[in-house]
Amino acid sequence: MIEFRNISKVYKMGEVEFVALKGVFITVQKGDFISIMGPSGSGKSTLMNIIGCLDTPSEGSYYLEGKNVSGLTFDQLSTIRNRKVGFVFQNFNLLPYASAYENIELPMLFNGKKGAERKARVDELLEMVGLAPWAKHRPTEMSGGQQQRVAIARALAMDPPIILADEPTGNLDSKSGHEIMEIFSQLWKGGRTILMVTHDPAIAAFSKSTIRLLDGAVQANGIPN
Amino acid sequence: MILAFFRNLFRDLVRQPLRTFLTLSGVTWGTFAVILLLAFGTGIGKQQMKQFRGMGQSIILVFPGQTTMTYNGLPKGRRIQVTPDELPLLQARLPGIRALSPEFISSRNIRHGREQLLNTVRGVDVPFERIRNTIPGQGRFINEYDVEQHRRNCFLGATIAKNLFKGMEPVGKQVMIEGVPFTVVGVMIEKDQNSNYNGMRDTHCAFIPWTTYMTLYGVKYVQNFIVQPSDPALSKQTIAALRNYFGERLGFNPLDKDALFVWDFSDFERQFNVFFTAFNIFLGIIGSFTLLVGGVGVASIMLVVVEERIREIGIKLAVGAKRRAIMWQFFAEANCIILIGGTIGFLLAALLLALLPAKQLEEYIGIPKLNPLVGIVTVLILLAIGTISGLTPARRAAATDPIVALRK
Numbered sequence: 208m209i210e211f212r213n214i215s216k217v218y219k220m221g222e223v224e225f226v227a228l229k230g231v232f233i234t235v236q237k238g239d240f241i242s243i244m245g246p247s248g249s250g251k252s253t254l255m256n257i258i259g260c261l262d263t264p265s266e267g268s269y270y271l272e273g274k275n276v277s278g279l280t281f282d283q284l285s286t287i288r289n290r291k292v293g294f295v296f297q298n299f300n301l302l303p304y305a306s307a308y309e310n311i312e313l314p315m316l317f318n319g320k321k322g323a324e325r326k327a328r329v330d331e332l333l334e335m336v337g338l339a340p341w342a343k344h345r346p347t348e349m350s351g352g353q354q355q356r357v358a359i360a361r362a363l364a365m366d367p368p369i370i371l372a373d374e375p376t377g378n379l380d381s382k383s384g385h386e387i388m389e390i391f392s393q394l395w396k397g398g399r400t401i402l403m404v405t406h407d408p409a410i411a412a413f414s415k416s417t418i419r420l421l422d423g424a425v426q427a428n429g430i431p432n
Numbered sequence: 433m434i435l436a437f438f439r440n441l442f443r444d445l446v447r448q449p450l451r452t453f454l455t456l457s458g459v460t461w462g463t464f465a466v467i468l469l470l471a472f473g474t475g476i477g478k479q480q481m482k483q484f485r486g487m488g489q490s491i492i493l494v495f496p497g498q499t500t501m502t503y504n505g506l507p508k509g510r511r512i513q514v515t516p517d518e519l520p521l522l523q524a525r526l527p528g529i530r531a532l533s534p535e536f537i538s539s540r541n542i543r544h545g546r547e548q549l550l551n552t553v554r555g556v557d558v559p560f561e562r563i564r565n566t567i568p569g570q571g572r573f574i575n576e577y578d579v580e581q582h583r584r585n586c587f588l589g590a591t592i593a594k595n596l597f598k599g600m601e602p603v604g605k606q607v608m609i610e611g612v613p614f615t616v617v618g619v620m621i622e623k624d625q626n627s628n629y630n631g632m633r634d635t636h637c638a639f640i641p642w643t644t645y646m647t648l649y650g651v652k653y654v655q656n657f658i659v660q661p662s663d664p665a666l667s668k669q670t671i672a673a674l675r676n677y678f679g680e681r682l683g684f685n686p687l688d689k690d691a692l693f694v695w696d697f698s699d700f701e702r703q704f705n706v707f708f709t710a711f712n713i714f715l716g717i718i719g720s721f722t723l724l725v726g727g728v729g730v731a732s733i734m735l736v737v738v739e740e741r742i743r744e745i746g747i748k749l750a751v752g753a754k755r756r757a758i759m760w761q762f763f764a765e766a767n768c769i770i771l772i773g774g775t776i777g778f779l780l781a782a783l784l785l786a787l788l789p790a791k792q793l794e795e796y797i798g799i800p801k802l803n804p805l806v807g808i809v810t811v812l813i814l815l816a817i818g819t820i821s822g823l824t825p826a827r828r829a830a831a832t833d834p835i836v837a838l839r840k
Contacts, residue, residue, distance in 0.1 A: 261749075261750060261834050261835055281754075282756065285754045285755070286752065286754075290752070294750055294751070296838065300743070300747050302747060304447075313751055314751040314752055316436060317752045317753045364751075
């Protein structure tokens with residue numbers, strides 16, 4: 208499903224070069240639920256961004272569903288982000304002035320889906336994350352757990368096979384965090400591939416295996432939980 | 433998608449009322465200025481043209497003068513004199529003349545009852561009516577029987593009729609010109625005219641048959657004559673032919689401009705049109721600059737908006753928006769602001785033009801109108817400004833790096 212062949216990422220800041228990833232090989236099978244762990248600056252976020260096609264590698268090739276996506280243009284990558292990948296962020300990244308409904312609808316607006324189709328899908332997702340009565344509320348009127356559930360619903364809007372979560376429970380209390388992880392478990396059981404960055408071993412325990420990163424390199428791969 | 437767009441736009445505009453007001457006011461004022469300048473420009477042009485045509489449309493005035501060149505052994509400084517019977521010959525010999533009239537002018541005492549005025553009296557021929565637009569409002573103009581039989585009939589300008597008769601019906605009454613009784617056969621309609629080449633404006637004149645004029649005042653030569661060419665575009669050729677003809681007949685060099693002084697109104701009209709087109713373009717450019725300043729305001733505000741909404745852009749890119757979609761969003765937003773500002777400016781200008789006491793000002797500036805041309809030009813300028821001021825912010829927005837944007 209996801210295959211990294213010798214991926215490197217180098218950021219240039221003026222004269223200084225910063226190596227975020229060096230020669231990473233990883234393979235993720237369909238239906239995996241993987242935690243990515245490692246100290247700050249070990250390249251977790253860069254790895255996630257490249258998997259999610261938000262960023263492109265400096266070297267190496269990245270195969271997504273057997274297709275090399277390393278050389279694609281930004282707009283071609285946009286299409287992949289829209290259909291193949293759903294993002295869940297630590298700080299939720301919802302549109303503050305839009306309602307829960309509008310936030311969930313957003314990915315479908317860039318896809319030319321018809322109004323009725325969009326409405327049916329948004330209603331279904333709101334039901335799924337248990338926020339049907341909150342459809343008209345703005346993120347500022349919701350708790351962190353509720354906001355993250357809206358974000359998950361948005362990530363699922365286009366029914367992508369892959370979910371990428373960057374510290375999804377980082378800003379939540381442990382009870383809300385567990386509720387969120389329950390949803391991820393359900394999604395995994397439903398057949399989705401999930402990659403999740405986390406610091407917390409208790410959260411990582413929900414996943415099937417763990418990749419450990421250190422200084423931009425894979426330290427350990429496939430540690431079963 | 434479209435609904436969501438307008439919801440967003442509305443939210444943006446309402447969220448910061450002061451900023452919205454300032455942004456819109458720049459565009460509103462610019463549009464207002466462009467429309468008013470163009471409306472007044474065309475109004476003034478039309479009024480000037482109308483007043484100018486009060487003297488006649490595409491006419492040629494010919495004043496016999498003095499030679500300044502020797503000719504066939506004759507010295508310079510001779511007076512050129514044209515008798516009225518030359519004119520029918522001229523018309524018979526020269527193609528391209530539609531109508532022709534001699535003109536005699538002098539200042540005379542005109543009296544009716546106790547009202548006595550010193551006004552211009554013109555001796556003219558029948559075609560004068562059509563050439564100079566002396567359209568009768570009551571009665572008729574001088575006719576061919578008046579001319580043939582040297583009748584003492586006269587046709588009055590509207591002002592002189594008003595001054596002499598004080599509201600009484602003038603047609604059929606008698607007026608005394610230099611103590612000689614004349615019957616009023618008609619009164620001219622009110623007419624706009626900003627100047628005259630000789631004597632007072634037409635509204636202040638009394639017109640009598642030229643034959644009567646010659647007999648009464650003992651004049652032998654015409655003061656001037658008026659030619660209306662069949663085709664105003666060929667006026668230059670007609671004038672040249674006319675000089676050739678009279679040069680040979682009366683003995684002067686056809687190149688001698690002072691022997692016959694010619695005033696070509698159709699040429700003047702052409703220059704006049706060129707001038708007013710240039711004038712309107714000038715006004716349009718001034719207005720456009722005002723509007724451009726408004727557009728720059730919109731552009732800078734939109735750049736701020738892009739900066740403020742950088743996270744929103746990042747989120748949209750992350751969930752699959754193409755760069756083009758982001759660009760269109762901001763481009764369309766800038767254009768909508770300009771459209772709203774433009775519409776308000778347009779309505780304000782239309783309101784002002786509607787409320788303007790145009791009738792009282794008409795004599796000086798004409799009636800400023802929102803004609804389609806003004807509308808089209810304004811819309812084109814607005815579109816240009818919208819494109820210019822929308823493109824920079826839109827491109828800035830589209831170039832956002834989603835990773836950087838999401839970190840903010």
